[in-house]
Amino acid sequence: YLEAAQRCFDSISRKDFVSWGTLIAGYGFHGKGDIALEIYSEFLRSGMEPNHVVFLAVLSSCSHNGMVHRGLEIFSSMGRDFGVEPNHEHLACVVDLLCRAKRVEEAFEFYKDKFTKPSIDVLGIILDACRVNGKTEVEDVICRDMMELKPVNAGHYVRLAHSFAAMKRWDDVSESWNQMRSLGLKKLPGWSKIEVNGRATTFFMNHTSHSDETVSVLKLLSKET
Structure with a gap:
């Protein structure tokens, strides 16, 4: 293409x-x-x-x-x-650029210097990089900042819970899930889509509405991989 x-x-x-x-x-x-x-x-x-x-x-x-x-x-x-x-999108690109290069502390300093208003989405980018690269000190600060912003997106609470779990802070893990539930937020299930003969079919995690034949073929393919 x-x-x-x-x-x-x-x-x-x-x-x-x-x-x-x-x-x-x-x-x-x-x-x-x-x-x-x-x-x-x-x-x-x-x-x-x-x-x-x-x-x-x-x-x-x-x-x-x-x-x-x-x-x-x-x-x-x-x-x-x-x-x-x-603008905000250009700044977010630079944060992502630094995080992908494992320059997490530099990304956080850039965020604090360039962003005039808090951005929970950009903090989420840095938080993921902290967890992957073991930057627990920065991770701890970002977790606190994100909790203070009171996210309204379930994905942010999932990120927080995963980070707290990586730091073995189980009370904070529980608090993240509790806050998410108190706001009525739900994590969307994982899904995938395939196209067969020009027709798209969507599969959700733990979803069994498809025919037994389709499910059997998928199980067979998963074993082969």
């Missing part, structure tokens, strides 16, 4: 910000960060100046491909070279 997207892009006589940004993001999302940055360089050579859309595509590409140095350089160039003020 990337080749088809490239051909479609090449056929556009007057390329706009959306077409450039979409192609950059497409390559970046599919693990082709080098090509994404080559296209960004081509964009600059065209004489156009990047806007919020293009910068978001480039920063996201850097984040997904571990291109930390280039990502930070491009972020710095936004205001310095092009007079573009980073």
Whole structure:
């Protein structure tokens, strides 16, 4: 599909910000960060100046491909070279970029320095990175910050519970679940979808509404893998 997207892009006589940004993001999302940055360089050579859309595509590409140095350089160039003020999404991309590179403390410092208002979603990104990389001191601070923000999304309470469990703070695990239940929030079940003969079928965890034959085939496939 990337080749088809490239051909479609090449056929556009007057390329706009959306077409450039979409192609950059497409390559970046599919693990082709080098090509994404080559296209960004081509964009600059065209004489156009990047806007919020293009910068978001480039920063996201850097984040997904571990291109930390280039990502930070491009972020710095936004205001310095092009007079573009980073918004919440650009800042979140930089946090994600640093977290994926295991630079968790730096990501948290960046968050505290750049975000004028608390963002529970961005804190969640850092919290996940803390748990994966064993950064318990930062993890403890973020857990407290998130609890004070009183999340209204079940996923945030699940994140908190998992982090507290990793730190063996069982009372806090219980408190996270209790707060989630008191707000009437429920964790959505895991699900997947397959397409057979042009028809999509959705499967939920522990869901048994499908035919016995379908369930038997799925069990057989799971054993083979």
